[in-house]
Amino acid sequence: MNRSIFSELFNKAFRSGNPLFLFMGINILVFLAINFFALGEYLFGRQTSGADWLIRQVSVPAYYADLPLKFWTILTYMFAHRDFFHLLFNMLWMYWMGQIFMDFLNKRQFIFIYFSGGLLGALLYVLAYSTIPVFENNALNSILLGSSASVMAIVVSTATLVPDFTIRLMLFGTVRLKYLALAYFVLDIIGMGGANPGGSIAHIGGAIMGFIFIKQLQNGNDLSKILTKRSKLKVVKRTGTTTTKNNLTDQDAIDSILDKISQTGYESLSKIEKEQLFKASKK
Structure with a gap:
């Protein structure tokens, strides 16, 4: 039975075609690989210097001159976490918000926002540690890891x-997403003066990317x-009447919906228009 459960989880993560589950699966596997490596060192009486070295090979260095030498980071x-609760909370937020995201948008857009949010978060982190005096002193010894910036972009x-979509939270009850995201963002602003300023800076970068992406959309x-x-462009010989009337009509309808969004916002759409836009995003 356990084998069946693991097989089902593996298929859902790596064979379902859903990037949400794929990225969650990769995060979990990388976490297990790093921590099993550290456990092996501990059990054989060695220091965890190997695991620490591995972490540094997949983490963004704060010092800007080191970044070109570790560009892949x-x-x-x-996708790299060392602490269990860091992984747990990131995966929970990604699952909750990612499900809603995928209900309205498509796979390509999810992949883009995950990577672009993480990228802007990393760049803002390096920039802050290279230009803000209070952070410059710690740049040589600081690293950035975890999917938090990407998750923040999704949120x-x-x-x-x-913005008015509601979810239920323990102790808080029903909360609208716009208030949840705003609270999350404000806490990160405050967190720049806390114990993990680098993480908060990366979150802010992810948040900015998420906001810009939707406003542009x-x-x-x-x-x-x-x-x-x-x-590639193809030359097609015209023979008789055209057969693309329905496609043109559908595209005109989508263009009209997008125009309406730009003028009066997403919430002004009717249920039918939202369904039509949702179906078009899946094509």
């Missing part, structure tokens, strides 16, 4: 898209289209 850090983009500019392969 701006991607790998988004804020979802809250910006459907509502204005008819889908930034995630950079992930789409451009097809």
Whole structure:
């Protein structure tokens, strides 16, 4: 039975085609790999210097001169955690917000916001530790790891898209996403003066990316289209009447919906228009 459970989880993460479960699976596997490596060192009476070295190879260095030498870390850090509760809370937030995100938008857009949010978070982190005096003194010994910036981008983009969508939270009851994201953002602003300022700075970068992405999308500019392969132009011989009338009609309808969003906002759409936009985003 245990084998069946693990097989089901593996298939859901790596064979379902859903990037939400794929990224969660990668985060969990990397966490297990790092911590089993550290456990092995401990059990054989060795110091965990190997595990610490491994962490530094996948984490973003705060010192800007080290970043070109470890350029791959701006991607790998988004999937690396050492602390269990760091992983747990990130995965819970990504699951909750990612489910809502995927109900309204598509896989390509989820992949884009995860990576772009993490990227901007890392760049803002390095910039802060290179220019703000209070952080410069710790730049040589500081690193950034975890999917928090990417998750923050998902949280804020979802809250910006459907601000009045409500979820139930323990102790707080029903909360609208816009208030939840705002509280999360304010806590990160305050957190810049706390024990983990680098993490808070990265969160802010992710939040900015999430907000910009949705605002651009509502204005008819889908930034995630950079992930789409451009097809080569083909010369087609015209024979008789055209057969693309329905496609043109559907595209005109989508364009009209996007225009309405840019003028009066997403909430002004009717239920039918939201369903039509949702179906179009899945194509």
